[in-house]
Amino acid sequence: MPVVLQGLLTIVIGVAGCVAYFYFSNLVLDKFIYPARGEKAGHNINRANQVRPWLFLFPAIFVLGLYLVYPVVGSVIRSFYGRDGQQFVGLSYYAELFQGGDFTTAFLNNLLWVLFVPAASTFIGLLAAQLTDKLSWGNFAKSLIFMPMAISFVGASLIWKFVYANDAGIGLINAIRAAFGFENPVDVLQIPFWNNFFLMIILVWIQTGFAMVILSAALRGIPEETIEAAILDGANPWQLFFKIKVPQIMSTIVVVWTTITILVLKVFDIVYTMTGGNFGTEILPSYMMDYFVTSKGYASAIAVVIMITVLPVMIWNIMQSRKEMR
Numbered sequence: 001m002p003v004v005l006q007g008l009l010t011i012v013i014g015v016a017g018c019v020a021y022f023y024f025s026n027l028v029l030d031k032f033i034y035p036a037r038g039e040k041a042g043h044n045i046n047r048a049n050q051v052r053p054w055l056f057l058f059p060a061i062f063v064l065g066l067y068l069v070y071p072v073v074g075s076v077i078r079s080f081y082g083r084d085g086q087q088f089v090g091l092s093y094y095a096e097l098f099q100g101g102d103f104t105t106a107f108l109n110n111l112l113w114v115l116f117v118p119a120a121s122t123f124i125g126l127l128a129a130q131l132t133d134k135l136s137w138g139n140f141a142k143s144l145i146f147m148p149m150a151i152s153f154v155g156a157s158l159i160w161k162f163v164y165a166n167d168a169g170i171g172l173i174n175a176i177r178a179a180f181g182f183e184n185p186v187d188v189l190q191i192p193f194w195n196n197f198f199l200m201i202i203l204v205w206i207q208t209g210f211a212m213v214i215l216s217a218a219l220r221g222i223p224e225e226t227i228e229a230a231i232l233d234g235a236n237p238w239q240l241f242f243k244i245k246v247p248q249i250m251s252t253i254v255v256v257w258t259t260i261t262i263l264v265l266k267v268f269d270i271v272y273t274m275t276g277g278n279f280g281t282e283i284l285p286s287y288m289m290d291y292f293v294t295s296k297g298y299a300s301a302i303a304v305v306i307m308i309t310v311l312p313v314m315i316w317n318i319m320q321s322r323k324e325m326r
Contacts, residue, residue: 018059021059022056025055026052026055029048029051029052029055030048033048033051034047034048034051036048072307075300075303075304075307076300076304078296078297078300079093079094079297079298079300079301079303079304080093080297081297082295082297083294083295083296083297083298085296085297089297093297093298093300093301094301094305096298097301097302097305102282102287103287103302105280105282106277106282106283106284106286106287107284109196109280109281109282109283110264110265110283110284110309112196112197112200113196113200113203113264113267113283114261114264114265116197116200116204117200117203117204117207117260117264118257118258118260118261118264119257120200120204121203121204121207121208121210121211121260122211122215122253122256122257122260124204124208124211124212125207125208125209125210125211125212125214125215125256126211126212126215126246126253128141128142128145128208128212129211129212129213129215129216129219130219130241130245132145132212132216133216133219133220142209142212142213142216145208145209145212146209146210146212146213147209148205148206148208148209149206149207149209149210151206152269153202153203153206153267153269153270153273154269154273156202156205156206156270157202157269157270157273157274158273160201160202160205160274161273161274164187164188164189164198164274166185166186166187167185168185171185173186173188174186189274189275189279189281190279191279192279192280193280195275195279195280195281196280196281199270199271199274199275199281202270202274203263203264203267203270207260207263210256210259210260211256211260214252214255214256215249215252215253215256218249218252218253219245219249221249222244222245222248222249226244226248227240227244227245230243230244251320251323254320255317255320255321258313258316258317258320259317261313261317262310262313262314262317265284265306265309265310265313266285266306266310267283267285268283268285268286268289271283271285271286272286272289277289277290284302284305284306284309285306287302288302288303288306
């Protein structure tokens with residue numbers, strides 16, 4: 001059967017299945033569970049109306065729950081078994097993780113990413129939002145800053161490979177070094193410790209546009225009366241920005257910061273593309289991938305640790321987002 005017909009048939013069966021589910025579930029609810037007849041007719045109608053929205057939402061909730069819960073439960077269970085998936089090893093993988101070695105390096109590198117990238121992206125995004133709002137060509141500048149958001153992490157990594165290239169004729173850093181008289185080119189991705197920051201700059205470059213757009217909208221939401229009152233009281237531009245505007249949008253800054261933090265804890269592509277986790281640039285996701293084939297139990301234990309690390313930040317992000325919506 002042609003692929004187009006398969007697709008059309010799938011759509012028809014899916015739509016017909018949804019219609020049949022809603023029709024028969026309503027029929028069962030109204031005719032058998034809460035029938036609108038007898039002495040309790042009014043009570044049954046009210047109860048049926050309370051149940052009906054959940055009846056309609058049930059397929060989506062079930063699929064979403066299965067999609068979210070099954071991988072988590074499966075990973076936790078898998079982390080208790082050995083390489084063959086048959087031998088129960090208990091918490092031995094978790095004990096092995098915290099005995100030091102490469103896991104500690106990956107964890108500390110992840111901590112560096114969490115400290116540097118969200119702070120740098122949010123701060124630069126905030127400055128860009130404030131400065132571009134004052135320019136006549138600010139919208140064009142914002143478009144340029146936001147443009148890296150449209151590039152995938154792998155694509156951005158390939159672009160920055162040229163910037164960091166170990167050749168003065170290609171790489172920007174070595175070209176600058178050559179202009180100042182340094183003859184020997186240097187591979188910045190192989191400099192221990194500092195190479196992590198050269199990788200982080202790529203994610204800051206990508207995420208600054210996101211922070212700028214959100215914070216620019218928040219800055220424009222500050223009442224003009226507040227700004228005018230501060231100017232009349234003699235506030236200079238520095239005080240106006242840091243003592244009036246920033247406190248007014250602090251909740252938005254926190255939401256942007258936590259959103260980027262969650263992204264940072266999941267980042268993998270940049271490190272894997274640029275260094276493959278070598279030269280001391282290992283992070284938790286790339287460390288997990290090292291064992292994804294050879295020991296799925298150990299890789300699952302790392303995945304559980306990543307999930308536990310991300311969870312508090314995600315809960316905090318949701319709480320702040322709700323406050324922002326209010």
